């Protein structure tokens with residue numbers, strides 16, 4: 328078997344509640360998880376168990392209280408996420424880790440088309456041909472995710488919840504990164520768009536990406552999972 332792309336060993340997360348005299352809230356403990364290229368790990372467990380927290384630890388939005396999170400980018404040197412500098416994290420997020428959060432972080436005044444094209448446009452580094460190719464790819468993603476053309480040149484701030492979610496998916500999946508984190512990407516989508524997202528996930532797995540996802544709809548989770556992990560198993564038993 329190939330080496331894991333992502334490896335979590337003995338990872339714990341406790342939150343310090345400053346408004347409660349520094350009381351500690353233990354959320355995750357002893358997380359051991361390896362994810363290989365071509366795997367789609369679906370995280371299960373009841374609300375509040377720490378599923379989103381686990382993704383945020385991998386994306387380094389949260390800092391682990393203990394343990395190691397190691398990423399092995401293809402053809403590159405291994406990175407210890409818990410020790411990465413802010414500059415290294417910017418690089419990792421640009422090239423290695425995609426993260427579809429539950430909500431789109433809206434960028435004021437930027438059109439939907441450019442919001443989606445940006446991860447590719449960044450790599451175009453001002454080259455006009457590459458820039459146009461990035462915008463063409465963005466048009467294809469918007470079409471595939473059924474965003475009406477009249478919306479393409481408007482900023483997504485006023486879009487519906489499901490429209491914003493689809494912009495978020497397109498923006499974070501357009502660049503084929505090796506690791507993809509998905510936090511309830513189909514939560515506010517209709518049946519047709521949910522079907523499209525399932526296809527996109529299958530395509531990402533087929534190209535050898537490693538995925539870790541949370542799906543409110545257990546039927547969707549069952550369709551995309553190559554392995555299921557219950558986050559309740561990572562709770563302190565005491």
Ligand SMILES: Nc1ncnc2c1ncn2[C@@H]1O[C@H](COP(=O)(O)OP(=O)(O)OP(=O)(O)O)[C@@H](O)[C@H]1O
Nearest residue numbers: 342343352354372373374375376377378379380381
């Ligand atoms: N920044 C934070 N500060 C304090 N507590 C937090 C923070 N983030 C998460 N928590 C707490 O950690 C626990 C796990 O939250 P998390 O969002 O990971 O749950 P979840 O399994 O994703 O739940 P859901 O299915 O409802 O999305 C919750 O009790 C939550 O209140």
Ligand SMILES: [Mg+2]
Nearest residue numbers: 378379380541
């Ligand atoms: Mg969550």
